[in-house]
Amino acid sequence: MSEVKYIAIEGVIGAGKSSLAKKLSDKLNAKLIEEEFETNPFLEKFYFDRKRYAFQTQMFFLINRYKQQQELHQEDLFSDFIVSDYIFAKDKIFAYLNLSPDEIKLYENLFPTLQRDLRKPDLVVYLQSSIDRLIYNIKKRGRKIERNITRSYLMQLSEAYNNFFFKFNETPLLIVNSTEIDFVNSENDFEELCRQIFNENRGFIEYFSPETRG
Numbered sequence: 001m002s003e004v005k006y007i008a009i010e011g012v013i014g015a016g017k018s019s020l021a022k023k024l025s026d027k028l029n030a031k032l033i034e035e036e037f038e039t040n041p042f043l044e045k046f047y048f049d050r051k052r053y054a055f056q057t058q059m060f061f062l063i064n065r066y067k068q069q070q071e072l073h074q075e076d077l078f079s080d081f082i083v084s085d086y087i088f089a090k091d092k093i094f095a096y097l098n099l100s101p102d103e104i105k106l107y108e109n110l111f112p113t114l115q116r117d118l119r120k121p122d123l124v125v126y127l128q129s130s131i132d133r134l135i136y137n138i139k140k141r142g143r144k145i146e147r148n149i150t151r152s153y154l155m156q157l158s159e160a161y162n163n164f165f166f167k168f169n170e171t172p173l174l175i176v177n178s179t180e181i182d183f184v185n186s187e188n189d190f191e192e193l194c195r196q197i198f199n200e201n202r203g204f205i206e207y208f209s210p211e212t213r214g
Contacts, residue, residue: 003122006081006082006084006120007030007081007124007125008085008123010086012158012161013149014135014141014154016137016183016184017086018085020127023190032083032084033068033086040060041060042056047149047153054103058091058094058107062111069119072118084121089170091111093157093161123197124174125176129178131151131154131155133178175207181193193208
């Protein structure tokens with residue numbers, strides 16, 4: 001297994017990817033790349049009317065993510081590590097879930113060109129969680145922009161994510177069953193997850209399911 005310097009955290013809305021990315025970047029004194037969802041002027045409207053605002057929301061995210069990822073071509077002189085709370089390739093999950101066939105054709109003309117020269121992570125950590133846990137986390141953080149997210153949409157999104165990562169082979173992958181752990185508030189859970197991330201004997205694809213806490 002090659003040395004892990006660039007780590008990307010992935011998961012469905014509410015899985016805890018941003019929280020884990022922040023905590024991991026603090027531990028490693030890493031450069032942190034965060035998805036700028038709050039700057040998307042269409043996102044709240046999208047959760048209210050998916051069909052009407054899907055294309056605008058998708059295009060904004062695609063271009064914004066691309067601009068962020070372009071910066072990784074320049075090595076950061078002050079950080080040995082990079083931690084991101086998303087991967088560029090996941091953009092296609094949302095595109096195929098939300099866009100119409102005609103919109104997909106336009107999207108497919110653009111996405112491969114943008115993705116071609118972007119740097120890939122050394123490891124992707126996919127936080128896989130139950131729908132109930134996702135809903136609990138979303139409600140707990142109480143973001144206004146997420147108030148119209150439905151259980152049905154989370155179920156569709158979760159299935160799309162699982163299908164995507166079932167076929168994923170672009171980089172080493174660590175799939176974490178995160179339903180029963182609390183890596184934000186429990187240092188034991190966090191350190192256990194860190195050991196899995198930096199395990200030198202980890203295979204190209206690994207599945208980590210921590211023991212349920214009593």
